Amino acid sequence: MRWLRARYAVVPAWTAACLLALASLVLGHFDAAAEYKHTVAKDARLAGDRGRTRFIADLSRKVDVHVFALGNPYRVIVDAPDVSFQMPAGLGSEKRGLVTAFRYGLFAPGKSRIVLDVGGPFLIDKAFVLDARDDQPARLVVDLVPTDEKTFLAKLKETPSHEKANESPLPPQSVVRPPNAKPVVVLDPGHGGVDPGAKSAAGVAEKEVVLSFAKVLKTKLEATNRYEIHLTREDDTFLPLRERVAFAQKRGASVFLSIHADYFPAQTDKTKPVIAKGATVYTLSEEASDEEARALAAKENFSDAVAGVALPEDSDEVLANILIDLAQRETKNRSQLFARSIVGELAGRAAVHTKRLRSAGFRVLKAPDIPSVLLELGFLSDPDDEKHLLSDAWRERVAGGVVEAIDGYFAKKIAKNPF
Numbered sequence: 089m090r091w092l093r094a095r096y097a098v099v100p101a102w103t104a105a106c107l108l109a110l111a112s113l114v115l116g117h118f119d120a121a122a123e124y125k126h127t128v129a130k131d132a133r134l135a136g137d138r139g140r141t142r143f144i145a146d147l148s149r150k151v152d153v154h155v156f157a158l159g160n161p162y163r164v165i166v167d168a169p170d171v172s173f174q175m176p177a178g179l180g181s182e183k184r185g186l187v188t189a190f191r192y193g194l195f196a197p198g199k200s201r202i203v204l205d206v207g208g209p210f211l212i213d214k215a216f217v218l219d220a221r222d223d224q225p226a227r228l229v230v231d232l233v234p235t236d237e238k239t240f241l242a243k244l245k246e247t248p249s250h251e252k253a254n255e256s257p258l259p260p261q262s263v264v265r266p267p268n269a270k271p272v273v274v275l276d277p278g279h280g281g282v283d284p285g286a287k288s289a290a291g292v293a294e295k296e297v298v299l300s301f302a303k304v305l306k307t308k309l310e311a312t313n314r315y316e317i318h319l320t321r322e323d324d325t326f327l328p329l330r331e332r333v334a335f336a337q338k339r340g341a342s343v344f345l346s347i348h349a350d351y352f353p354a355q356t357d358k359t360k361p362v363i364a365k366g367a368t369v370y371t372l373s374e375e376a377s378d379e380e381a382r383a384l385a386a387k388e389n390f391s392d393a394v395a396g397v398a399l400p401e402d403s404d405e406v407l408a409n410i411l412i413d414l415a416q417r418e419t420k421n422r423s424q425l426f427a428r429s430i431v432g433e434l435a436g437r438a439a440v441h442t443k444r445l446r447s448a449g450f451r452v453l454k455a456p457d458i459p460s461v462l463l464e465l466g467f468l469s470d471p472d473d474e475k476h477l478l479s480d481a482w483r484e485r486v487a488g489g490v491v492e493a494i495d496g497y498f499a500k501k502i503a504k505n506p507f
Contacts, residue, residue, distance in 0.1 A: 141185030281326030
């Protein structure tokens with residue numbers, strides 16, 4: 089070891105100084121990156137009245153933001169780099185001035201979003217972020233003022249198209265897979281990120297319980313070694329409805345299962361009791377099977393608007409319906425076969441809201457070439473269902489039933505079409 093000590097004893101002082109400076113620079117870079125990565129939104133509030141409404145959010149540091157408006161419905165969108173929202177529970181339901189509600193969350197990897205719902209036509213008068221000063225945090229400020237519809241639409245047209253949409257194109261056709269390839273099962277946990285979905289009275293969010301269930305189901309399906317499994321989202325990230333469909337088509341999905349949890353509002357008419365609990369299975373139809381299915385589809389189809397995505401033009405919907413009519417007749421039959429298999433397996437393992445298949449115009453089920461089903465696991469408005477949705481044992485049991493249903497579907501499909 090003498091030669092080692094001797095060798096390092098003669099290292100020039102300037103070399104050591106350079107090494108220390110380099111280490112300091114590198115560590116400083118990582119510290120700055122970590123600080124940026126962990127920018128925290130700590131609180132938010134509304135101030136003012138209908139003549140001028142101000143939204144304020146407290147941040148741990150100043151960040152760049154991009155603020156723009158969307159119509160149909162009226163919304164303000166605030167995009168920022170990856171921000172950790174550590175807001176007080178229940179924040180966002182307050183109505184004040186022009187703003188009727190607001191929400192926040194991850195919109196895409198590395199991109200966070202705040203969405204303000206506005207009750208009428210408006211203009212963004214000011215939008216800026218103040219540096220932290222003394223004992224005051226950095227602050228995001230957005231000022232809104234009322235206007236008329238004509239002025240709002242004129243201002244909206246001035247916004248570059250890439251800012252107004254975040255909308256994916258029509259889904260591509262599915263890829264062709266080898267005949268001997270494993271069937272591809274795509275699981276689609278609904279909502280996510282800035283779109284929490286339904287919430288229970290205790291604050292349990294739909295986006296969380298459906299992702300937990302989807303991960304259990306994925307593990308069980310992979311254990312069979314019979315399928316190739318994909319989740320449309322693996323974490324708390326938002327994904328537009330069309331991108332969920334495109335995700336399945338790009339992977340050559342054999343079946344698509346969208347997973348949700350419903351919420352039934354408190355009854356106002358005590359003379360017409362409605363028990364809203366248990367699982368329900370839905371398929372696609374232009375005409376809703378009943379009013380409850382129609383209302384649910386309207387709510388789920390509004391997911392993009394909740395997250396601040398421009399809704400598709402009417403022409404896109406007409407085109408989508410034409411595709412359904414022309415290309416999905418056989419797919420509809422297979423979707424119903426898949427749905428019946430799920431209902432049959434769940435009936436013996438969990439509470440079922442109804443054994444009757446329901447249908448409506450769910451956008452997320454509109455792949456014309458993939459059998460697609462939407463499974464509502466239960467109602468977050470029902471205390472028993474809420475407990476089940478949070479139970480590991482319940483998730484294991486129900487996921488096991490869905491695995492059996494998928495096995496049964498492919499067995500019947502192969503028996504019906506052996507070639």
